[in-house]
Ligand SMILES: Cc1cc2nc3c(=O)[nH]c(=O)nc-3n(C[C@H](O)[C@H](O)[C@H](O)COP(=O)(O)OP(=O)(O)OC[C@H]3O[C@@H](n4cnc5c(N)ncnc54)[C@H](O)[C@@H]3O)c2cc1C
Ligand SMILES: *[C@@H]1O[C@H](CO)[C@@H](O)[C@H](O)[C@H]1NC(C)=O
Ligand SMILES: *[C@@H]1O[C@H](CO)[C@@H](O)[C@H](O)[C@H]1NC(C)=O
């Protein structure tokens with residue numbers, strides 16, 4: 001039987017051997033020989049209908065050397081990569097590309113990767129005469145079509161000892177969706193979307209107006225779909241995030257979260273293949289411990305998500321406030337942030353949520369009418385007007401109208417090698433004069449390096465069900481999710497990277513010291529977060545650990 005199968009696969013062996021040769025030799029697996037591993041891969045490939053693929057870096061066509069060997073560059077393919085290098089809608093289609101490209105590489109080695117110059121992708125210094133390496137990109141992946149692909153990969157992993165990783169839309173800031181020597185499950189193609197006005201989680205009585213999505217549905221597509229059925233979905237500030245993947249698994253903030261909660265507050269059911277290979281339905285009425293874990297304990301820590309269902313809201317009229325100016329006086333930017341620190345608590349109470357980065361504010365409010373919205377934003381409007389900036393406080397008919405008009409232009413950049421340090425800034429900081437002064441002093445220290453990125457996207461006014469989610473409870477007692485950043489280039493040396501990470505560490509530590517007992521957002525945290533169990537999950541950690549052990 002095995003012999004017959006073997007013959008059947010001989011046809012593929014030659015191609016596979018070339019593809020696999022690279023990845024097989026140095027692996028730490030439980031199978032004894034390279035031949036056994038090759039056979040196991042061939043069986044896996046047949047089981048998943050030939051959808052096992054070998055990966056190459058997105059940037060490879062620009063290089064004339066790959067893994068230390070001469071390899072012809074492809075100028076036309078290289079030009080396409082260069083032209084689209086910082087376009088998320090392009091990057092998201094490429095297995096060998098990640099939104100934060102340092103995660104394509106092994107950062108602790110001088111040049112184990114294949115990066116272009118993100119500030120000028122045509123810069124030949126990045127690729128002329130340089131060697132391209134697979135780095136931290138998984139050498140093989142399966143384009144997942146159904147839960148049985150996941151089950152096949154789990155069985156393969158158990159047999160061979162090859163580790164698995166899960167990639168969806170590749171937005172991870174922490175490198176969790178790549179992984180040297182792993183077999184990757186690419187869930188991007190599971191992108192179905194459906195709507196039910198009376199969705200009933202299996203085994204429950206309560207119904208919800210909900211949409212059900214595959215992990216690979218793009219956030220922008222989910223917004224368009226919800227709008228087409230006259231509903232609103234609460235989600236992130238970017239077109240290509242995997243709404244039903246890493247986004248909700250790690251928490252999921254929206255600028256509508258101050259009123260409608262985090263993504264973990266809104267998910268009502270998840271279908272997930274757990275590490276034992278069983279496809280389970282988790283909701284409040286069955287597998288409720290697993291459901292708790294999936295509401296903030298993710299990415300792939302508790303299994304591979306096949307679909308998830310999320311409550312919707314009716315179509316909402318949105319007040320949008322979009323303010324910008326060009327700082328001229330030397331303390332303009334510091335004064336602006338001081339105003340933001342002073343106003344943010346009141347804005348949060350009034351239902352505003354949004355982003356502040358440098359001299360730009362984009363906020364939305366689903367509760368106020370336009371008159372009240374203008375009154376509430378008046379101090380900021382006056383500040384910007386006095387500096388000749390641009391001011392809009394307008395009413396838009398829907399979330400989608402707002403998203404299309406403003407977010408696609410203002411969303412965070414992809415392509416550059418960005419590293420984050422973040423902190424949830426406690427409400428108590430904003431309600432005392434000394435707290436505000438201390439916060440402002442820290443912001444001021446950072447301004448010469450880079451403006452802190454502020455997300456007013458905590459579930460400030462949302463009444464969450466006690467104990468239902470596993471994100472740190474600090475989310476519910478904070479006004480801001482604040483980030484400071486560092487940035488690499490393709491040629492940043494190891495010593496420079498170390499210095500950049502250390503500098504980031506020093507800067508974010510001061511915000512931690514200002515907010516003892518608070519926490520940080522798991523999906524957008526520092527990769528060197530100290531006491532990360534406490535920061536990301538707080539009092540929920542022991543229960544999460546128990547579910548993980550189970
Ligand atoms: C430009 C940009 C803007 C962002 N904006 C926001 C925002 O507005 N709000 C916000 O909350 N976050 C935001 N994020 C963070 C984002 O939510 C996380 O990066 C999230 O993890 C992305 O999920 P993904 O599935 O797209 O990414 P991936 O990198 O593919 O996956 C992220 C993690 O989830 C796991 N995972 C993905 N799919 C599955 C699955 N089907 N089953 C099991 N595990 C899975 C992966 O293994 C990995 O651990 C942003 C990130 C970027 C890069
Ligand atoms: C190989 O994996 C085993 C089990 O995970 C581990 O104990 C061992 O240290 C690994 N060896 C190497 C060389 O990485
Ligand atoms: C898996 O099989 C298909 C043909 O069925 C082949 O095209 C593909 O290259 C194989 N995958 C690998 C990694 O060799």
Ligand SMILES: *[C@@H]1O[C@H](CO)[C@@H](O)[C@H](O)[C@H]1NC(C)=O
Nearest residue numbers: 079080081082083084089090
């Ligand atoms: C890349 O960008 C160019 C120019 O903007 C465009 O014409 C092309 O279609 C893009 N290529 C891909 C593969 O998306």
Ligand SMILES: *[C@@H]1O[C@H](CO)[C@@H](O)[C@H](O)[C@H]1NC(C)=O
Nearest residue numbers: 229230231313314315316317
């Ligand atoms: C869409 O929803 C809004 C808000 O619930 C409602 O007022 C409106 O009548 C709906 N429109 C249609 C066409 O169903």
Ligand SMILES: *[C@@H]1O[C@H](CO)[C@@H](O)[C@H](O)[C@H]1NC(C)=O
Nearest residue numbers: 335336338339340342433436
């Ligand atoms: C913010 O409030 C403090 C006092 O609480 C005040 O000193 C400061 O000037 C205010 N900032 C702005 C820009 O108004």
Ligand SMILES: *[C@@H]1O[C@H](CO)[C@@H](O)[C@H](O)[C@H]1NC(C)=O
Nearest residue numbers: 367368369370371372373375
């Ligand atoms: C706007 O809202 C305020 C506060 O709720 C209310 O007093 C006012 O009448 C409203 N104005 C209009 C034009 O609806």
Ligand SMILES: *[C@@H]1O[C@H](CO)[C@@H](O)[C@H](O)[C@H]1NC(C)=O
Nearest residue numbers: 117123125126489491492493
């Ligand atoms: C990296 O590249 C940039 C742009 O090409 C250049 O200005 C810089 O000097 C280089 N740095 C190092 C360390 O080589």
